[in-house]
Amino acid sequence: MIDFSLSEEQKAIRSWVRTFVQRELMPLENDVLRREREGHPPGLTHEERNRLRALARESGFWGVATPEEFGGMGLDAVTEALIETELGRTFLTFKFGGEADNILYHANEWQRRSYLVPTIEGERSSCFAITEPGAGSDAKAIRTRAVRDGDTWVLNGEKTFITGGMEADFALVFAVTDPERGADGGVTCFLVDRDMGWTSEPIDTMGERRPASLVFQDVRVPHENVLGEEGRGFELAMQWIGRGRYLLPARALGGCERLLDMGLEHARTRETFGAPLADRQAIQWMIADSQTEIEALRLLVLHAAWRVASGRDSRHAQAIAKLFGGVKANEIVDRVMQIHGGMGYTRELPVERFYRDLRLLRIFEGTDEIQRRTIARDLIRGHVKVGATLV
Template identity: 60%
Template sequence: MHLRLNDEQKMVQKTIRKFVENELMPLEPEVLRNEREGRPGISPEKAQELQDKAKDFGFWGINTPEEYGGADLGQMMLAIVMMETSRTFVPFQFGGFADNILYYGNEAQKEQYLFPTIRGEKKSCFAITEPEAGSDTRRIQMSAVKDGHEWVLNGEKTFITNGHEADFVMVFAVTDKEKNGHGGVTCFLVDRDMGWESEYIHTMGEWGPASLIFNNVRVPEENILGELHGGYKLGLEWIGFNRWVVAARAIGAAERLLQDAIDYSKQRMTFGKPIADRQAIQWQIADSAVEIEATKGLVFNAAWTLDQGEDNRQLASMAKLFGANMGNRVIDRVLQIHGGMGYTKELPIERWYREARLWRIYDGTDEIQRMIIARNLLKGHVKIGDFI
């Protein structure tokens, strides 16, 4: 067993942390100001400039296969990258990336959708959630009816990340009502100019999802991604891939904020002593540090297992459940340690607080993760002690 990062991983971690500290963190005051005035945190032009700088550092297509121009560094490296970039709330991601299920496209689809997405020329979004079908994806109602060489799509998707900015959508619709659920759903690649519309959804945080409206949107048959009636499997693969990444993000934010709390506790005086000397503060710091390290173990195990080509779904659900809740607990403690100042908008803690609450909901709620974990154990799909 190797319980420490190797030299290459440490080098990547150090380089990305330097990039985050030098290029992203200085933008935080501007991002906060823009968000409070109802504007995007950073402009598309600034986002592209940052991606170009990162590319100069060698960070482009971190997990994209080499045959598509990427570095293909693997899931462990992706975990490290997500932890480091999540030490700031400046909206940024390294370029050269495309959704994992886009690689299932045929050659024509790759030319039209995959390659432009990797190059940053197109933006995609993933749409499976509906007003009456959230965690229970088998209840989706959006219909796709065959008409000649086209499919006619009708229905609504909701809470779609990047839905208001995307150039095309990977959307899931019922193509066989008799098999609705596992066997009657198909994934379609649908350009915005084919007729679907988006409506921005305002949330308590800075996540800006959208509702997507499909009203007799006609989609060519060649735009089916994967196989006809094979969409449900694709959808689960997309969702499952992202779950443990939520926990990696929580680690980065929690580490940054816990250090802020430690620094503040040494400066804040009460009754002649810094609050760092108070047991109540020390225990909050200690509990937070322990939970962060525990989450790292879950995340790295999930990532490493995937790198070995093994099924990591149980570990991914465990990491997502524990990590999302860890992040919420740590940020709550950090706010408590800062007292009234933590609650003000002068500090970014309240901004993190609002963002963190989403971690326990998207990509599968706490309740869904518990259901998956328990079901796998009760049905014998996994056994206690399988992963160590």
């Protein structure tokens, strides 16, 4: 028997996050849009983000996925998906504090004291640096080199489109340490402090996210800063990439719910030729299609999260959720903009902002084409059987 009900704890957490978003985040949207129109940096300010995280921490909301032994909540993947959905109801990019990259838990005792714990406490910030100008979705094609020189490694190379690269004070850098072995045994992950010499430049985009280009020129990194085992970096990279891909469509799901609510409200109140837009069959079909796709996306996201939480191989399910979520979120925001007409196209309403931000979902952390490749390859090679995804 399949049970789609949530636990009482999950219901309470979802309710708390929804209230937090409605009371604390949504009221800031107009100020953020105004600042952006005036040419200020997009999104929340550093001060606003820290204030919101502190407010949440006062209520015990800290380290959503962080193990309890490190002061976190230790919540399961399904509950994480519920939280991301609620956070997605606003276009403001916000995450609760107390988190660290999942692969940082592979750190040794010294590295935990120097990197992991300070990151959880918000005293340090990291970025995941694997993507390169010539190696986007093909992580095996990285060219950044690390050459051993006594007790240090010398790094040379460039990383691009690195989320958080402008703010991070250390980076998780993946570099080739054994060219003969390639990705399978020849890539190592390094913890590289900014003051070791790497530099970053912002990359301007059409949305809020401002990734960075990172340059490493003869950057010396102590051997003790190798994360995990030498030569096993690609495995760590795949753990990082595969851990939370389902959270991207989960956040998009929340955005789609908010957008459909906005479309419904406008359709009910806007009159044309003596009748509300909601009476027009063309508008009704947009609403019906959007609701159907939202419910389908919800099940895909929760199924992928359930596979993560239960320890099952989730890669196929996550690829399906991300592909469907990216495509349908862009279709839904396009419909809602169409329902709003000219006002939806202006920068006075959040619709235009959602429109730009949701477009990224079809590109980053694996393009639509990469997801399709993964899904098809799994089926063709027999890794996944048609109709057997619930096993």
